[in-house]
Amino acid sequence: MTPQPGGTAPILELVDVGKSFGDLRVIERVSLAVPSGQALGVVGPNGAGKSTLLNVIAGQERASRGSVHLDGADVTRRSPDERCRLGIGRSYQIPRPFTHLTVFENALVAAQYGGRLRGKAAQAAALDALAVAGLLPASNVPSGQLPLLGRKRMEMARALATQPRLLLLDEIAGGLTEAEADELVGTISSLKRTGINIIWIEHVVKALVQVVDRLVCLASGVLIKDGAPDEVLKSEEVLRVYLGSELE
Amino acid sequence: MSWLNAVVQGVLLGGFFAISALGLSIVFGVMRIVNLAHGALMILAAYGSVLLIERTGLGTWSSLLVVVPVMAALGYLLQRLVLQRAVSISELAPLMVTFGISIMIPNALVELFTSDVQALPTGNLATRSVSAGGIAVGLLPLLTFGIAVVLIAGLQLFLARARSGRLMRAAADDSQALRLMGVDNRVVYAQATAIAFATLALAGVLFGVRQGGVAPFDGQVTVLLAFETVIIGGLGSLWGTLVGGIVLGVTQTLGGEFSPEVPLLVGNLMFLAVLAFRPNGILGRETRA
Numbered sequence: 001m002t003p004q005p006g007g008t009a010p011i012l013e014l015v016d017v018g019k020s021f022g023d024l025r026v027i028e029r030v031s032l033a034v035p036s037g038q039a040l041g042v043v044g045p046n047g048a049g050k051s052t053l054l055n056v057i058a059g060q061e062r063a064s065r066g067s068v069h070l071d072g073a074d075v076t077r078r079s080p081d082e083r084c085r086l087g088i089g090r091s092y093q094i095p096r097p098f099t100h101l102t103v104f105e106n107a108l109v110a111a112q113y114g115g116r117l118r119g120k121a122a123q124a125a126a127l128d129a130l131a132v133a134g135l136l137p138a139s140n141v142p143s144g145q146l147p148l149l150g151r152k153r154m155e156m157a158r159a160l161a162t163q164p165r166l167l168l169l170d171e172i173a174g175g176l177t178e179a180e181a182d183e184l185v186g187t188i189s190s191l192k193r194t195g196i197n198i199i200w201i202e203h204v205v206k207a208l209v210q211v212v213d214r215l216v217c218l219a220s221g222v223l224i225k226d227g228a229p230d231e232v233l234k235s236e237e238v239l240r241v242y243l244g245s246e247l248e
Numbered sequence: 249m250s251w252l253n254a255v256v257q258g259v260l261l262g263g264f265f266a267i268s269a270l271g272l273s274i275v276f277g278v279m280r281i282v283n284l285a286h287g288a289l290m291i292l293a294a295y296g297s298v299l300l301i302e303r304t305g306l307g308t309w310s311s312l313l314v315v316v317p318v319m320a321a322l323g324y325l326l327q328r329l330v331l332q333r334a335v336s337i338s339e340l341a342p343l344m345v346t347f348g349i350s351i352m353i354p355n356a357l358v359e360l361f362t363s364d365v366q367a368l369p370t371g372n373l374a375t376r377s378v379s380a381g382g383i384a385v386g387l388l389p390l391l392t393f394g395i396a397v398v399l400i401a402g403l404q405l406f407l408a409r410a411r412s413g414r415l416m417r418a419a420a421d422d423s424q425a426l427r428l429m430g431v432d433n434r435v436v437y438a439q440a441t442a443i444a445f446a447t448l449a450l451a452g453v454l455f456g457v458r459q460g461g462v463a464p465f466d467g468q469v470t471v472l473l474a475f476e477t478v479i480i481g482g483l484g485s486l487w488g489t490l491v492g493g494i495v496l497g498v499t500q501t502l503g504g505e506f507s508p509e510v511p512l513l514v515g516n517l518m519f520l521a522v523l524a525f526r527p528n529g530i531l532g533r534e535t536r537a
Binding site for chain 2 (some may be wrong): 060
């Protein structure tokens with residue numbers, strides 16, 4: 001991508017990205033540009049390729065075709081740890097904390113390596129991330145002992161501690177009660193206000209639309225709709241792919 | 249008195265078993281790799297000392313200053329260049345690779361050194377002893393036990409406090425998630441392997457000193473005892489490795505009170521008993537999900 005004059009390259013740009021596993025094409029041809037400052041929501045039925053798309057962005061899976069650009073730089077062939085250091089943070093749908101490390105240590109590892117911070121600065125960044133995620137009181141608990149909400153928060157805190165410019169959230173509200181989801185929405189909204197770019201996959205659409213500026217719908221590996229959240233949710237294409245299954 | 253003596257000797261022997269087993273415990277704990285070449289590599293390190301003593305006039309102890317770092321470097325490279333690839337192929341591949349190494353090393357040693365025992369001289373250290381309360385304790389076993397305690401305490405401190413130690417614990421939990429924290433897990437693995445190889449190098453030379461020398465196929469017994477130590481003590485705990493070593497050592501020396509022929513046998517029976525009744529080991533944690 002040629003950076004545009006004024007230095008306003010999109011924070012993330014996918015150009016004709018495809019991902020196949022053998023003969024199974026999970027993502028067909030996805031092109032998508034996310035301008036800096038925009039919070040993007042991704043919806044789509046199960047098996048649409050949403051998590052795979054995040055994997056291709058974060059680098060756990062390498063795109064079979066096309067290219068991925070972060071802030072104008074081609075990162076298609078970068079490893080996930082390199083992309084993390086370049087500013088992509090990702091949370092897992094099913095939380096994967098380092099269970100034998102304390103909550104603070106989890107965030108500290110993220111700050112020291114992903115965030116490339118040293119000494120006191122790393123500790124401060126880890127504590128900041130825990131504070132934002134509401135985990136400060138649990139700092140010294142082994143993260144394996146956290147309940148589900150705590151683990152979801154741990155995922156977010158850890159991703160935040162890597163000092164991301166782009167935060168990828170994978171179904172972070174799934175499995176939470178309505179009150180818990182509301183709390184999380186508040187946290188994510190405040191992150192957005194601090195200038196972190198967010199791409200959020202979510203089945204709990206009610207939570208999603210409170211935060212995102214733009215919504216895309218992925219079905220069978222293809223982007224079938226892209227636009228303002230209300231417009232996308234009401235569109236015929238989107239209602240059709242969801243058929244009977246309820247949009248919450 | 250002879251019973252008490254047997255227990256004391258067994259505890260000290262346990263120190264040696266623990267040092268022999270540390271490397272195995274680390275490699276399995278961090279990378280989930282079962283290193284079948286562990287014993288052969290111990291013996292390789294002892295031969296390294298033999299070679300240095302012959303060629304450079306270094307003593308057995310001073311040769312450790314070369315052998316330990318060289319083996320650590322070998323571990324680093326082996327992990328980066330060979331085992332890392334094997335891990336990415338399948339879970340069984342590293343097992344095959346280390347099994348292959350365990351066959352190559354002793355056969356290469358036979359070619360280079362013949363199958364005769366090669367001496368590792370340490371003056372009269374191996375025979376000196378101190379007496380306390382009517383029990384004579386060999387200086388070398390006492391020293392070995394001391395090294396075991398200091399080494400394990402040091403490694404525990406490293407894992408608990410050091411940046412790279414923390415990464416090793418994190419990698420043991422979830423190496424893929426670690427990559428998303430900006431860490432190249434392959435480097436962490438290689439560092440852990442280097443540490444494991446440093447400890448097994450020390451163990452190999454200590455083994456040679458205890459026996460008065462080494463022979464190419466000695467690794468077949470040392471690897472077995474190292475496995476038993478790790479499993480009796482419980483995976484995932486370095487102090488457990490010391491406990492495992494002590495239990496195995498005491499079982500063997502108590503068995504020796506009955507007949508000089510049975511120590512290995514009763515040691516193996518103890519191992520089977522632990523497998524049957526406490527499969528996670530004495531200090532073992534619950535099996536990880």
